[in-house]
Amino acid sequence: MRQRRSAQQRRRALEFETFCAGAAGRLLHAAQLLTAEPPDAAPQAERLLTQALARTYARWDRLRGEDPYETARQQLVARYAQTSWRYRRTTGGLLDRLSPQERLVLVLRMSEGVAEEQTAAALGLPPERVHQILMRASAAMLSRHTPAAPGRTRREVATP
Known part of the structure; x- marks a missing residue:
C-alpha cells in the first residue's frame, strides 16, 4: 500500500x-x-x-x-x-495608467485571449461591464501614445 x-x-x-x-x-x-x-x-x-x-x-x-x-x-x-x-x-x-481592474481585464482579454463572458464570470461582472472596462483601458493606453494635434488635447485625439 x-x-x-x-x-x-x-x-x-x-x-x-x-x-x-x-x-x-x-x-x-x-x-x-x-x-x-x-x-x-x-x-x-x-x-x-x-x-x-x-x-x-x-x-x-x-x-x-x-x-x-x-x-x-x-x-x-x-x-x-x-x-x-x-x-x-x-x-x-x-x-x-490603468487601475488593477482595467489591467486585469486587459490582460485576460487581450493577452490571454479569454472570452468576454468567461472574463465576466471570473470577475463576477456582467459582460457589458467587462466590455466597458476593456474599451476604457484601451482608450487610456491609446491616449498615452497618440500625439496630440496642435490645439487639441490628447483626450480629444483619443475620442472621435
Missing part, C-alpha cells in the same frame, strides 16, 4: 513538473503584466505565480479532464484580485 501511494505521489509530482515546464513562462508573463513589473525584476509577479501554482498543485488530483492551465490562470486572477492594492505603484511601464 505504501509503495502504491509513493508511486502515485511521484507520478503526480512528475505530471505537475511537466505542466509547469510548459505553462510557467506564459503564466509568469501574465503575472508580470498584471503587476506591471519589468521582466528583468519581477518579485511580485513571481510571488503571485508561485501562489497560483501552489493552489493548482493542491487541486491537481481533482483536475482530471479539466485544463490545468485554465485552473492555474483562475488562481492567478484570484490571487491578483485579492492583493491588487499592492500593485498600484508606478514603474514607468505601459500599463501604469
